Amino acid sequence: MTLTFRAKRLGATAISAAPRFLTRKPQPGVRVLTYHSVGHQVDGDINDIYNMSPPEFEKHVATILRFSAAHSLPIVPFGSETQSGIAITFDDGYVDVLQTVAPILSRHHIPFHVLITPTKLTSGDSRYLTTQQLKEVALNPLVSIGAHGFEHRPLTSMSTQDAEQDLRRSRETLQEILQREVVTMSYPFGMVDQSVRDAAARAGFTKAACSKWGFNHPDTDLLMLRRIDMWARDGRSTVVDKLFGSWNWFARLT
Numbered sequence: 001m002t003l004t005f006r007a008k009r010l011g012a013t014a015i016s017a018a019p020r021f022l023t024r025k026p027q028p029g030v031r032v033l034t035y036h037s038v039g040h041q042v043d044g045d046i047n048d049i050y051n052m053s054p055p056e057f058e059k060h061v062a063t064i065l066r067f068s069a070a071h072s073l074p075i076v077p078f079g080s081e082t083q084s085g086i087a088i089t090f091d092d093g094y095v096d097v098l099q100t101v102a103p104i105l106s107r108h109h110i111p112f113h114v115l116i117t118p119t120k121l122t123s124g125d126s127r128y129l130t131t132q133q134l135k136e137v138a139l140n141p142l143v144s145i146g147a148h149g150f151e152h153r154p155l156t157s158m159s160t161q162d163a164e165q166d167l168r169r170s171r172e173t174l175q176e177i178l179q180r181e182v183v184t185m186s187y188p189f190g191m192v193d194q195s196v197r198d199a200a201a202r203a204g205f206t207k208a209a210c211s212k213w214g215f216n217h218p219d220t221d222l223l224m225l226r227r228i229d230m231w232a233r234d235g236r237s238t239v240v241d242k243l244f245g246s247w248n249w250f251a252r253l254t
C-alpha cells in the first residue's frame with residue numbers, strides 16, 4: 001500500500017465519521033458501487049484493495065441490505081432510471097462472479113451488473129470467466145451484462161478511431177456470445193474524456209460508468225455515470241459512510 005493512498009484513506013475515514021452522526025437522511029441519488037474480485041488477485045492493485053474475501057463481501061452485503069431497508073433506498077439494476085437507489089457492479093469479469101458472488105447475491109434477491117472485457121474470456125487465465133461461464137452467469141435473472149473495453153486498454157491513450165473500434169468490438173462480441181443487446185459499459189481504468197465518451201455513444205452504448213466518485217442524479221450524463229469504489233478492509237462504518245455520501249468529497253482527491 002502506498003503512503004499517499006494510506007493517508008487519503010485514513011483521512012477520509014476520520015473526516016467522514018463526523019457527519020455520519022449529524023446526517024439524518026442520506027443524500028439523494030443513485031449510488032453505483034464498484035467491486036472487482038471476491039477471491040482473486042487483481043492485476044495492478046498496488047493498494048491491495050480490489051480483492052476481498054468472501055466473508056468480507058458477505059459483511060458488505062449485510063450492511064448494504066440494512067442501509068437499503070433503513071433508508072428505503074431500493075437495490076436496483078445498473079442503469080435503472082430512478083431518483084435514488086443502490087446498484088452493484090463488478091468490473092473485469094472474474095470467475096468468482098459466478099462461483100462466489102452470484103450465490104451470495106441470489107440468496108438475497110439482489111440484482112447485479114457484470115462488466116466484461118471480451119479478450120479475458122479466451123485468455124486462458126483461470127482468474128477470469130470463460131465464454132461458457134459467462135453464458136452460465138448470464139442465465140441468472142438477477143444478472144445484467146455490460147462491456148469493459150475489448151482489450152482493457154486505456155481508451156484515452158488511443159486514437160479516437162481506435163477507441164471507437166475497441167468499444168464497437170467489445171459490444172459486438174458480447175452481443176454475439178449472449179445473443180442479446182448490450183448497451184452498457186464501464187471505461188477500463190475509469191479513463192474517459194469527451195472524445196472517448198462520444199466514441200462510446202457512436203459505438204452504440206447508452207449508459208457508461210466512469211470512476212469519478214459520487215452519486216447520480218436525473219441531470220447526470222448517462223455516459224459519465226459516477227461510481228463509489230468499494231475496497232477490501234472497508235469496515236461496516238466505512239461502507240455506511242460511502243452509502244450515505246460522506247465520502248463524495250473524495251472526488252476532489254482522485
Ligand SMILES: [Zn+2]
Pocket residue numbers: 091092148152188189
Ligand atoms: Zn478493469
